[in-house]
Amino acid sequence: MTFYIFLFLAALAVFCGLMTVTSRNPVHSVIFLIGCFFAIAGHYLLLNAQFLAVVHIIVYAGAIMVLFLFTLMMMNLNEASEGHKPALARISAVVSAGLLLFILIAALKKTEPFAPPLTIDHSIGLVKALGNTLLNEYLLPFEFVSILLLSSMVGAVLIAKRDKSPKPELE
Amino acid sequence: METSFLIEKGILILVIWGITMLIALYSTFGERVVAAYFQDRRGPNRAGPGGLLQPLADGVKMFTKEDFIPNTPNKWLFIFGPALFMTTALLTSSVLPWGDKLNIFGYEVSLFVADINVAILFILGVISIGVYGIMIGGWASNNKFALLGAVRASSQMISYEVAMGLSIIALLMLSGTLSVREIAAQQGGDFLGISGMKWNIFYQPLGFLIFLVCAFAETNRTPFDLPECEAELIGGYHTEYSSMKLGFFLFAEYISMFISSAIIATLYFGGYNYPGVNWVADHIGPNIATILGVVVLFAKIIFFIFFYMWVRWTLPRFRYDQLMNLGWKILIPLAIANIIITGTAILLLN
Amino acid sequence: MENSVVGYVPILMQFVFAAGFVGATILISHFIGPHRSSKTKDANFECGIEIHGNARLPFSVKYFLVAILFVLFDVEVIFLYPWAVNFREMGMDGMLKMILFMGMLLIGLYYIIKKKALEWE
Numbered sequence: 001m002t003f004y005i006f007l008f009l010a011a012l013a014v015f016c017g018l019m020t021v022t023s024r025n026p027v028h029s030v031i032f033l034i035g036c037f038f039a040i041a042g043h044y045l046l047l048n049a050q051f052l053a054v055v056h057i058i059v060y061a062g063a064i065m066v067l068f069l070f071t072l073m074m075m076n077l078n079e080a081s082e083g084h085k086p087a088l089a090r091i092s093a094v095v096s097a098g099l100l101l102f103i104l105i106a107a108l109k110k111t112e113p114f115a116p117p118l119t120i121d122h123s124i125g126l127v128k129a130l131g132n133t134l135l136n137e138y139l140l141p142f143e144f145v146s147i148l149l150l151s152s153m154v155g156a157v158l159i160a161k162r163d164k165s166p167k168p169e170l171e
Numbered sequence: 172m173e174t175s176f177l178i179e180k181g182i183l184i185l186v187i188w189g190i191t192m193l194i195a196l197y198s199t200f201g202e203r204v205v206a207a208y209f210q211d212r213r214g215p216n217r218a219g220p221g222g223l224l225q226p227l228a229d230g231v232k233m234f235t236k237e238d239f240i241p242n243t244p245n246k247w248l249f250i251f252g253p254a255l256f257m258t259t260a261l262l263t264s265s266v267l268p269w270g271d272k273l274n275i276f277g278y279e280v281s282l283f284v285a286d287i288n289v290a291i292l293f294i295l296g297v298i299s300i301g302v303y304g305i306m307i308g309g310w311a312s313n314n315k316f317a318l319l320g321a322v323r324a325s326s327q328m329i330s331y332e333v334a335m336g337l338s339i340i341a342l343l344m345l346s347g348t349l350s351v352r353e354i355a356a357q358q359g360g361d362f363l364g365i366s367g368m369k370w371n372i373f374y375q376p377l378g379f380l381i382f383l384v385c386a387f388a389e390t391n392r393t394p395f396d397l398p399e400c401e402a403e404l405i406g407g408y409h410t411e412y413s414s415m416k417l418g419f420f421l422f423a424e425y426i427s428m429f430i431s432s433a434i435i436a437t438l439y440f441g442g443y444n445y446p447g448v449n450w451v452a453d454h455i456g457p458n459i460a461t462i463l464g465v466v467v468l469f470a471k472i473i474f475f476i477f478f479y480m481w482v483r484w485t486l487p488r489f490r491y492d493q494l495m496n497l498g499w500k501i502l503i504p505l506a507i508a509n510i511i512i513t514g515t516a517i518l519l520l521n
Numbered sequence: 522m523e524n525s526v527v528g529y530v531p532i533l534m535q536f537v538f539a540a541g542f543v544g545a546t547i548l549i550s551h552f553i554g555p556h557r558s559s560k561t562k563d564a565n566f567e568c569g570i571e572i573h574g575n576a577r578l579p580f581s582v583k584y585f586l587v588a589i590l591f592v593l594f595d596v597e598v599i600f601l602y603p604w605a606v607n608f609r610e611m612g613m614d615g616m617l618k619m620i621l622f623m624g625m626l627l628i629g630l631y632y633i634i635k636k637k638a639l640e641w642e
Contacts, residue, residue, distance in 0.1 A: 027248060034303070043527050054292040062299025063595045066329060069306055070588045073322070078298065088564045126288050127349055131603025135611065135618055143618075145600065146625035149593050153629040156593070160586040160625050180531040184538055237554045254543045260537035265532045285531040292602065293532075326584045329591040336598040344606035359574070415550035424577070496588070499639050503594075503630065507623060510601075514608065514616050521612070 006046060013039035026072050030065055037061040051127040181385060183284050187264050194476075195425040196226040201423075201452045202480050209484040233418040239409045243313035252308020253412065253419040259301040260423040266290040268352045268514035270443045270465040274458055282443075282465065283352055290351040291339060294434065295332070298389060301427075302328050308420070320407030323491065328389055330498040335385035337506035341378045341513040342371060342438060355442035359449075370441040377509045379439045381502055386431040388498070390424060393483040432475035436468060443468045452500035586638060597626050 016036035023029045037060045044053035134142055200215065207214025215222040240246055270282035287293060302325045308323020346354045356380070360369035372379050388395040409420040436442060443464030452460035489497070604611075604619050611618075633639060 025245070027245070027310070031248075031251070031303075031307070034300075045529055048526055050287065050289050050526070051292070051603070054289045054296055057296040058292060058299055059592075059599060060595060062302070063329070063592045065631070066302055066306070067585075067588045067592050068300075069303070070325075070585050071323075073306075073310055073318070074582075074585055116355065127603050127606050131607040132610075134600075135605055135607065135615060140617060143621055146597070147623045149597055150625045150629045153593050154591065154632060156586065156589040157633055157636050160582050160589070161636060161638050165316055174610070177534070181534060184531065184535050188538065188542075189549075196595045203629075232551050235553050237556060238551045250547060254547060257543045258536070260541070262532075262536055265535040283529050284535060287532070288526045322584050326587045330587060332525065333591060333594040333598060335602070336595070339596070340601045340605045343602065344608040347606055347609050349602065349606060414554055417544050418550075419546075471627070495639055499590075499630075500634055504627075510605075511620070514619075517609065518613055518616060521609075 002046060006043070009039045009046070011040040011045070012036075027069070030068050030072065033068075034061045034065050035066070051130050175359060179280060180284055183280075183282070184265070184437050187284065188261065191261070191264055191426060191429060194429050194472075195422060196230070197475050198425045198428060198480075199229065199269040199422075200226045201476070202483075205477065205480040207482060209481075222513075226420070227379055230418075233415055237410075239413040241312065241314070243311055243314070243411075245311040248307050248311035249430035250416065251290060251412075252304050253409075253416040253423075254304075256301060256304025256308065257419040257423045257426075259297050259304065260426040260430070263294055263297050263427075264433070266293050266351055267430075267437055268355045268442060269468065271356075271461045272457075273461050275389070282461070286350065286352050289349045291343070291349045291354075295336060295350075297340075298333060298335075299329075304423075305403055305408050308412070312408070312411040317408050317410045320410070324391060327391075327494060327498075330495060331385045331388035331502070334381060334502035334506050335389065337503060338378045338381035338385065339438075339507045340507065341506070342375055344510070344513050344517060345371065345374055345410055351437060355437050355444070358441040359444040361425065361491065365446050366450065367441065367444040368446050370439065370444070372439045373440065375509075375513070377505065377512070379435075381506050381509065382439070383435065384497075384502060386435060388494075389478070390427045390479075392428065392479055394425070394486040394489050396488060428476055428479050429472065432472045432479070433468075435475055440471050583639075589631065590638075593629075594626070597622075 013036050016039060017030045017166060019032040020029045020036060023032060037056065041053040041056045041061075044050075176253065202375040203220075203225070204214045217223040218228045240249060243249055265284040266287060268283040268286075273280045273282060305324045305328075306321050309317040309324070312318070342354070343349065346357055348354065354360060354371075358369050358371060359367050362368040362370070387393075409417055412420060443461075445464065445467040448460055451463060600622070601619070604615060604622075608615055
């Protein structure tokens with residue numbers, strides 16, 4: 001049963017991923033990418049990582065894709081204005097994607113075949129266990145995350161907000 | 172996984188769907204009656220006795236109207252928008268507990284569809300997906316007013332999502348769990364010697380207020396109904412819609428009103444618990460106590476739906492800058508203060 | 522039941538049911554209603570006057586900034602959930618850890634407000 005669900009989710013994820021890349025309309029791409037995120041959240045659920053699954057949906061599908069959609073809508077998206085991509089851009093895209101694929105395959109070949117431990121602690125993916133690990137063992141990275149978020153906040157404000165009042169001495 | 176489990180849940184889903192539809196239908200009617208009462212006029216009274224068949228007439232009208240698709244290059248997205256919005260509105264009810272356990276001829280039935288460990292986050296996730304329905308629908312309409320309404324609606328909803336998440340955190344510090352069923356069950360404890368009165372509202376008054384304001388903003392109700400503000404934006408994001416697709420946008424608002432009332436009642440007002448729940452269970456019977464609990468829960472929900480309508484005719488609409496200021500500069504700092512106050516109180520009392 | 526994934530199956534059922542209901546309703550209303558179209562009728566509604574330019578106008582960068590800040594704050598809030606659930610066990614220790622974390626959030630918020638990044642003229 002689990003195996004068939006896995007196959008279905010995997011097929012869904014691959015299909016949505018392909019459609020994300022091949023769709024002509026960028027908004028369609030965004031929708032397929034959201035579908036892909038849901039399929040991946042389903043994979044997390046199969047591994048009983050419930051917190052991760054739901055956070056994946058909230059953060060990726062619910063927050064980051066909203067940002068994508070905003071960006072797409074901010075740009076003037078008309079069928080007519082969609083220009084032809086230059087050949088150099090296409091070639092570089094193919095090359096960089098090919099390199100990424102190569103790295104992924106190389107990384108996959110190195111991993112040991114995964115053998116599940118005989119006794120699985122079923123509460124390991126739940127929020128309580130996760131919080132304990134996060135706030136005790138991984139306390140330092142956890143606090144660093146807040147600094148990272150602070151710096152990106154400052155960056156976002158600086159980029160979006162141009163200083164409208166020039167400094168008096170420059171006048 | 173047994174078949175009986177699936178059948179039980181399937182029946183429950185159908186029943187809850189029916190109740191949701193019924194309550195949402197009759198809140199459209201209730202809204203007009205309440206509005207009429209507040210404005211000292213009669214309200215709908217022609218269709219059926221006392222106008223009671225009015226929602227049915229509205230539904231038939233919606234169905235038989237022309238399914239109009241305007242001149243837009245994104246016809247599929249135009250249909251996808253309202254469909255997604257309605258689907259997400261119907262999905263939240265799956266993690267809410269509608270009552271305690273019911274014993275039917277020795278077969279124990281729990282009155283919730285899905286008891287998951289991360290129910291509160293699931294609710295937040297579904298709410299955050301609902302934003303897409305409005306955004307895609309408004310954008311695909313190929314209309315400036317609809318686009319502006321959609322952008323306004325989505326940035327309002329995402330702004331208040333942050334404050335909503337923060338206000339729930341203080342509640343979670345008390346309960347220590349993300350499961351809505353456990354939070355509801357915890358509120359059945361004793362408060363000042365009365366059983367079934369350990370409601371979270373007594374411990375989290377500030378958190379409740381923040382949550383309430385955010386719930387109004389998330390459902391796009393007055394005073395936060397800027398996305399469909401008629402004076403500026405014609406109809407907002409659903410300007411170009413007609414027939415059942417418009418019906419979905421309007422109807423989903425009432426469904427989310429019902430669901431958010433249910434969430435408020437469950438998280439802060441004891442859910443299906445009522446004073447003396449243990450006494451009823453001991454003296455009259457556990458099944459009666461459970462059924463009474465469901466009735467009490469729905470009474471609370473209907474009160475909050477009425478509250479939504481009450482506010483609509485009491486408060487004027489915000490300006491957009493006021494709305495954003497309230498969300499980012501008042502509610503978020505208040506919610507963080509609430510977390511720190513709650514934390515200190517728990518530490519001092521333990 | 523509580524900790525296993527089986528609890529999600531009813532949610533899937535409800536999703537299938539809701540999506541089916543929505544799809545069926547749209548289809549039925551599509552076939553029931555009349556269909557008459559003309560060039561003027563299909564035109565987008567802009568208060569009855571002639572349509573000016575394209576509807577896909579770029580809008581204020583303010584909305585975009587709100588979206589970015591939402592993503593950042595949303596991630597911060599998500600980090601608070603595992604902490605809140607464990608709060609009673611960790612006591613004073615946990616409180617201090619979180620005050621440090623939340624301090625950064627507050628500094629960010631203070632910066633945003635001071636920079637008037639969210640002022641709507």
